[in-house]
Amino acid sequence: MKSIILYSSSNRQGNTAQSVQQLAQQLQADSLYLDDYDIKDYCYNHSNSEDDFRALFRAVLNYDHIVFASPVYWYAITPKMKAFFDRITDFMDDETLQPELRRLRDKQFSILSNSIQETAPRCFTEVIQKTCEYLGMTCREQIHHQYPYQENE
Template sequence: MKDTVIILGSSRSDGDTAKAVFKMQDITGCDYIDLNDYDISYYDYEHENKIDDFLPLMKRVIQDYQNIIVATPVYWYTMSGILKVFFDRVSDLLTIEKDLGRQLRGKGFGVISCCINSGVDKEFWHPFEKTSGYLGMPYLGNVHINSLENDALFTGFIKEIEAKE
């Protein structure tokens, strides 16, 4: 899965979600990107923030990877704030960088979530599935982690991704 990148969207670069990402990275050899390492500001209708790190990051992700997996802790029944800002900025790829945005079509998209509960409501996955469909990105699936002891979850998720490649 060298053509896969995991985008970590957590407030803690060393928290449970990050540990899950590192475990998947160890198993698959995929790359990861920590959104905390980038200056990405909120969506701006005037696009005055187009000089931050979002567009260069997306150019690299789109150029270098066939599969994009986002990883998020579950905060108040939804994705983390930092990942939501990242998702909001995808709008830039539909307005000021349309050619770049079109290159997302056909790339695989998946999700890793993590929290102390054994699962999340099916509605949690809705924004990811809908965004994937809207962007023309085949949905590779999702996995929820509540214990780093359970390698079987990763193995099943990885097999799902590989079957869809």
């Protein structure tokens, strides 16, 4: 099974990156730092279709297992991760892109999170889980790493 870890964090080398590196070794997975890409917010008129999202999403479709990794920021995923999920709507809105979107039905997903708490809040995991399940994906696992508070994380 070919896996990729999509991750986002305000600190490229922080706790999330450490968790991603550990899991990537375990799964022999590729990893991709979303914050390196220009992913604009969803727009009803699709005026942002020239950013990096569509090419990035198409590349992700080549994997069987997608891990979404984010620190817990105020009970939520990072803004870049949220933009990534919102932009999937581009493929729903355009009938010519819908066949590509349907490829997600054969995919598995996992959630990798970290915070100072023992577990990720349900509102955090539900955003990813409910979106992926709506798209027909199967949940493989949820992993949460607890890290002590650090001033610059």
